[in-house]
Structure formats: C-alpha cells, structure tokens
Amino acid sequence: FVAGKKKDRDGVKRIHGLNLRQASSHRRQMHRENGLRRRRDMLNKRRRIAPTSEEKKTANGESGNHDEGTIKDYIQMANDAIQKFKKAVEEASAESQQQQLNALKTIVYMLSREDMDPEMIIDAIINAGMVKNLISLLESRNTTSSELQMQAAWCLTNIASGTHAQTELVLPACPAFIQALSGNNRKLKEHAVWALGNIAGDSDEFRNSVIQMGGFAALAKIIDDSANMELVRTGCWTLSNMLKGRDPSAARREFYKIGNAYYMKRFFQLLDSKQLQQQQQQKEVVLQIEGVIVEVVWCLTYLTSRDEPGCGAIIKAGFADRIAKLMHKDTKTSILIPSLRCLGNMLAYSDKFNEKVISDCGGKHILDCLAFCMKHQHRGLRKEAIWVVGNILAGPPSHKKAVVDAGFLPQLVDILQKSQFDLRKEAVYALFNVASQLHILSILVEKHEIIPSILDLIKIDDVDLIKICLMFTEVILASNKVNENHNTMMMMMIMMMSTRIITTIIFGLDEKTSKKRVHI
Numbered sequence: 291f292v293a294g295k296k297k298d299r300d301g302v303k304r305i306h307g308l309n310l311r312q313a314s315s316h317r318r319q320m321h322r323e324n325g326l327r328r329r330r331d332m333l334n335k336r337r338r339i340a341p342t343s344e345e346k347k348t349a350n351g352e353s354g355n356h357d358e359g360t361i362k363d364y365i366q367m368a369n370d371a372i373q374k375f376k377k378a379v380e381e382a383s384a385e386s387q388q389q390q391l392n393a394l395k396t397i398v399y400m401l402s403r404e405d406m407d408p409e410m411i412i413d414a415i416i417n418a419g420m421v422k423n424l425i426s427l428l429e430s431r432n433t434t435s436s437e438l439q440m441q442a443a444w445c446l447t448n449i450a451s452g453t454h455a456q457t458e459l460v461l462p463a464c465p466a467f468i469q470a471l472s473g474n475n476r477k478l479k480e481h482a483v484w485a486l487g488n489i490a491g492d493s494d495e496f497r498n499s500v501i502q503m504g505g506f507a508a509l510a511k512i513i514d515d516s517a518n519m520e521l522v523r524t525g526c527w528t529l530s531n532m533l534k535g536r537d538p539s540a541a542r543r544e545f546y547k548i549g550n551a552y553y554m555k556r557f558f559q560l561l562d563s564k565q566l567q568q569q570q571q572q573k574e575v576v577l578q579i580e581g582v583i584v585e586v587v588w589c590l591t592y593l594t595s596r597d598e599p600g601c602g603a604i605i606k607a608g609f610a611d612r613i614a615k616l617m618h619k620d621t622k623t624s625i626l627i628p629s630l631r632c633l634g635n636m637l638a639y640s641d642k643f644n645e646k647v648i649s650d651c652g653g654k655h656i657l658d659c660l661a662f663c664m665k666h667q668h669r670g671l672r673k674e675a676i677w678v679v680g681n682i683l684a685g686p687p688s689h690k691k692a693v694v695d696a697g698f699l700p701q702l703v704d705i706l707q708k709s710q711f712d713l714r715k716e717a718v719y720a721l722f723n724v725a726s727q728l729h730i731l732s733i734l735v736e737k738h739e740i741i742p743s744i745l746d747l748i749k750i751d752d753v754d755l756i757k758i759c760l761m762f763t764e765v766i767l768a769s770n771k772v773n774e775n776h777n778t779m780m781m782m783m784i785m786m787m788s789t790r791i792i793t794t795i796i797f798g799l800d801e802k803t804s805k806k807r808v809h810i
Contacts, residue, residue, distance in 0.1 A: 364400055368411045371396035372418050379423050387435055390427075394441040401448040412452045421449065421459045428466045436475055443470070443481035450488035457492045464489060464503050471508040480521055483512055487528030494535045501541055505532055506548045513556055519578035522560070526585030529553075533592040542597060554607055560586050561612040580622060587613065587628040594635035605636055605646050614651035617659040623668050630663065630674040637681040644685040653689075656682075657696045664701055673716055676705065680720030690724050699730070703738040715755055718747060722758055725765045735766060 375393035378386040397415070401408045415421065427442040450460040463485070470482040486505060490497040509532075512525035533541055545553070560582055590609060594601040613629050621629075633656070636647045648656070663675035679698055682689050693699075706717040721740065725731045734740045744766075748759045 361406065364403070364406060365410055365414075368397055368400040369414055371400075372414055372420060375420065375423070376418055387438055391435060391438045391441060394438065394445060398441055398444045398448070401445060408448060409452060412449050412456050415445070415449065416456065416459060421446070425460075425463045425466070428463055428470075436478065440475070440477045440481060443467070443478055443485065447481050447485040447488060450485050450492075454492055457489055457496065460485065461489060461496060461499060464500055468500075468503055468505060468508045471512055476518065476521070479512065480524065483509070483521065483524045483528050487524065487531050490528060491531035494537060497532055497535055498540060501532060501544050506545055510548075510552050510556075513553075513560075519575070519582055523578060523581040523585055526560075526582060526589060530585055530588045530592060533589055538592065539597075542593065542600060545593075546600070554604075557586050557590065558607070558609070558612065561609070561616070580625065583616065584624050584628060587616070587625065587632055591628050591632040591635060594632055598639045601636060601639060602643065605643055605650075608650065610636055610647045610650045614655060614659075617656070619659075619662045623666075623671055626663060627671055627674055630660075630671070630678050634674065634678040634681050637678065637685065641686050644682070644689060648682075648685075648689065653692055657693065657698075661696065661698070661701075664698075664705075669710070669713070672705075673713055676702070676713060676716035676720055680716065680723055683720055683723035687727070690727060690730075694724065694730060699724075699733070700738070703734065703740060706740060707743045711750070714743075714747060715752070718744065718755070718762065719758055722762045722765070725762060728769055731766065731769055735769075741766065 371393040375390055375397065378389035378393065381389075397411070400406070400411050424442045424446050427439055428446065430439075446460050446463055450457045467482040467485050470478045473479065486500055486509075490500045490505070506529075509525050509529050513522050513529070515521055533545060535541065590604060590613070594604055610633070613632055616625055617629050617633075633647070633651075637644050660675050660679055663671050664679070666672055666675075679693060679702070683693055702717045702720050705713050706721060707714075709717070721734060725734070741763075744759050744762050748756055748763075750756070
C-alpha cells in the first residue's frame with residue numbers, strides 16, 4: 291500500500307455497518323448492536339451453569355437425586371427449598387445457617403440446569419421475598435459461612451440473568467458485589483464479576499449505575515490476576531458490557547478517566563499472540579487465553595465504534611498490529627469476528643487512520659486474511675469481511691488499487707449477484723466505494739454486468755439500501771458506461787423509487803416502508 295491522493299468523491303465509510311453520510315445510520319447501528327448482537331456465540335447475560343459432579347453430589351444431599359423426574363418435579367423441589375430457606379431465616383438459630391445453605395444449594399442447582407428455563411424458579415424466589423434475604427447474606431459481616439455467601443451470590447447472579455424487572459431487584463447488591471472484588475474469596479469474586487456483567491448488560495441505566503458505584507476501578511484489579519485466566523476472561527466480558535450500549539459516551543468518559551492508562555497497557559499484554567504458541571500443549575490454558583482474547587477484542591471494538599478521538603488513541607497505541615497478528619486462517623471464528631469488527635472501525639474515519647492501520651498491520655497480511663474470511667462457511671464472518679473490504683475501498687486510490695489487484699472484484703460481484711440478501715447489501719456498499727475509478731466502473735458494468743443486480747436490490751424495502759443503490763446508478767449514468775436499454779431501465783427505476791421515497795418520507799403514505807425506516 292502506498293499513500294495516494296485524496297479521492298474526488300468520498301466513498302461510504304461505515305462504523306460496524308454505519309454509513310456516516312446518512313441520517314438513518316444511527317438507527318441501523320442500533321439495530322445491529324441490539325437486534326443481532328452477533329457478538330460471539332455468547333449473550334449479554336449469562337447464567338452460571340450447573341455445578342460440577344462433586345458440587346452436584348453435595349447439592350443433592352438434601353433433596354435426593356435431581357437428575358430424575360419431570361420439570362414439574364424440579365419446580366416442586368425448588369419451591370420446597372425456597373420455603374425451607376425462608377423458615378431457616380426466620381428461625382435465626384445457630385443451626386439455621388446450615389439449613390439455609392442446604393436449601394440454597396438446591397435452589398442454585400435448579401437455577402443452573404442448562405435443560406431448564408429458570409424463569410419460573412426466579413419468579414418463585416421473587417414472590418417469596420427471598421431476594422432481600424440473599425442480598426442481606428451477601429452484605430453481612432456476621433455470616434460464619436463463606437460458602438453461604440457464595441451460594442447467595444450465585445443465586446443472585448442467575449436472577450440477574452433474567453428479565454429487566456428481575457435484574458432490577460438485584461441492583462441493590464451491586465455495592466456488595468463490587469466490594470467482593472477486592473476481597474480474598476476467589477469463588478465469591480467469580481460470582482460477583484459475573485453478576486455485575488449481567489446487570490451492566492441489561493440496560494444503559496443499570497450499566498451507568500454499576501459504573502457510578504466504581505465498577506471500572508474494581509475490575510482493574512480483576513483483569514490483573516494472571517493466575518486465574520478464567521476470572522480475567524469474565525472480568526473482560528463484564529467490562530465489554532460496561533462499554534457498550536445505545537449511548538456509551540458517559541461510560542467511555544469514565545473509562546478513560548479512571549483506567550485508561552492501566553487498561554490499555556493490560557489489554558496490550560493480554561493480546562500477545564505468543565501466549566497461545568507457548569501453551570500449545572496445555573489445552574485448558576489455551577482455551578482460557580482464547581476466551582480472554584475474544585473479550586478484550588470486543589472491548590476494543592466498542593471503544594473504536596462512533597468515537598474518532600478514542601479510536602485514534604487506540605490506533606496510536608499500536609493495537610492495529612496486535613489485532614492483525616491474531617488474524618490468520620487457523621484463528622477461531624470467535625476471535626476473527628470481533629477482530630474484523632475492530633479493524634473495520636479503525637478504517638472507518640479518515641484516510642490518515644487508514645494509512646496508519648495499513649502500514650502498522652501490513653497490507654498483504656490484511657488482504658490475505660480478508661480473502662480467506664470472504665470464502666469462509668460462517669456467514670457472519672463473511673459479512674464482516676465484506677464490510678471491512680468496503681471500508682478499505684473507501685480509502686485512498688492506492689488502497690483501492692491494492693484491493694482490486696488482489697482479486698477481490700470478482701468475489702464481490704459474485705456475492706452481489708448470487709448470495710443472501712445481507713451479504714449482497716454489504717457487497718453493493720463495497721463496490722460503490724470503488725465506482726469512482728472509471729476504469730474499474732467500466733469493468734463492473736461491461737464485463738461483470740452489475741446493473742441488473744443493483745436494480746434488483748432497489749426493489750427491496752430497505753431505505754439505506756435504496757439510497758446507496760440510487761447513488762450507484764447516478765454514478766453509472768454519469769459515466770456514460772451504459773447501453774441504451776440499460777439506460778432506459780435505470781431511469782425508469784430511479785423515477786419510480788424516487789417517487790416512492792419522497793412519498794414515504796414526506797407524506798408517510800407507505801405504511802410498510804415507513805415502519806421499516808423507524809425500526810432499521
């Protein structure tokens with residue numbers, strides 16, 4: 291890649307699928323973040339799964355073998371345990387703590403079964419007024435059993451993985467969870483980090499509450515624990531939930547204010563790909579390190595999204611090179627997807643950023659990885675790769691030339707003409723960004739015959755897509771690279787779609803299209 295002159299007509303650069311030139315881009319971003327949230331194979335919230343065989347045996351001590359019976363039986367077991375817990379709390383005797391512990395183990399086991407929907411059990415806990423008791427146990431300094439506090443924390447963690455209303459009841463436990471992060475009880479720390487991640491992942495309101503209570507400062511201690519990489523992974527996941535959202539600006543300000551210097555340094559250490567090479571014989575350790583890398587890259591993805599100064603600081607710190615070194619054909623999809631997302635965000639702002647990212651990472655390495663990803667069987671990975679290629683094509687002419695010379699043009703055309711809708715949509719953005727080069731446009735129109743595919747996409751009820759296709763047809767018509775039949779067809783289609791868009795936007799007469807605009 292060589293520095294090139296500024297293009298005559300700016301390409302369409304997009305952050306995580308955003309078209310920065312369109313007013314509807316914010317809605318589209320929110321749809322992708324909150325609707326698909328293709329964010330790995332993991333969710334914003336997570337239940338802690340059922341105990342190990344040893345813990346299961348302990349949990350089964352009071353109620354027998356929980357693996358036998360129907361769902362109705364399990365619900366009844368949980369309800370019986372809830373009543374026993376409440377009775378033990380009321381007694382407040384020396385023996386009651388053991389009774390509480392036995393009951394809690396049963397409840398936790400039922401909440402943690404992967405084959406059961408926990409909502410009915412959570413509702414039963416709430417209806418019994420048990421949440422306040424659990425929070426009191428967590429906050430109490432007089433509890434002689436750390437195991438009792440741990441089970442209470444586990445129970446609250448899984449309640450916080452439920453609905454917004456259920457999570458709200460756990461919110462008062464945040465100070466105790468945050469305090470636990472600086473304690474010496476390793477298991478309690480694990481539950482506390484997990485619970486805070488569930489709460490922060492629920493909504494902007496709850497996320498901001500966790501942050502205001504000192505969440506960022508407390509998590510810094512957690513991700514510094516190199517002896518427990520699983521805890522570091524969960525800490526980074528919680529951190530990513532604190533950095534995302536509809537309006538993450540306040541969260542980012544607090545992040546940069548409290549932990550910017552430390553977090554950036556620690557992230558840089560955690561993204562060292564040499565760790566994986568050194569631990570190849572230790573499968574469990576490799577999986578833990580891979581999990582940490584996934585979460586750290588997602589943190590960086592959120593920090594580079596819709597924040598040009600923040601993105602510039604991350605690029606300057608050398609993270610583009612760290613991300614690029616993770617990207618090769620043997621890398622797991624769970625790492626590749628956030629890596630592509632982060633890299634694409636870095637390429638979405640200015641040619642200055644583009645030049646820095648490309649020079650740091652090595653153009654050939656990036657293009658080789660993108661070529662591999664675009665042919666991958668994972669549809670989400672292909673989509674991310676096409677989007678990144680589109681942002682590179684929106685850069686200087688030298689970057690356009692490098693992408694074209696690497697053979698991406700036929701791939702993009704093939705996707706435009708034959709693939710699923712979402713991939714075709716990404717491809718049309720990418721091809722539009724190279725259409726300012728007339729000799730390339732000529733190849734697209736005359737050799738690859740892309741006009742029918744573009745006109746076909748204009749018919750779809752997607753305002754952003756219609757706009758980019760109309761812009762594309764405008765470029766084609768202005769270039770005089772169309773024959774008379776195509777010219778007539780394109781003009782008729784433009785007139786039809788222009789009328790439709792004007793009617794929809796100004797008069798709101800097309801109810802279906804109007805709703806599509808609102809919910810994009």
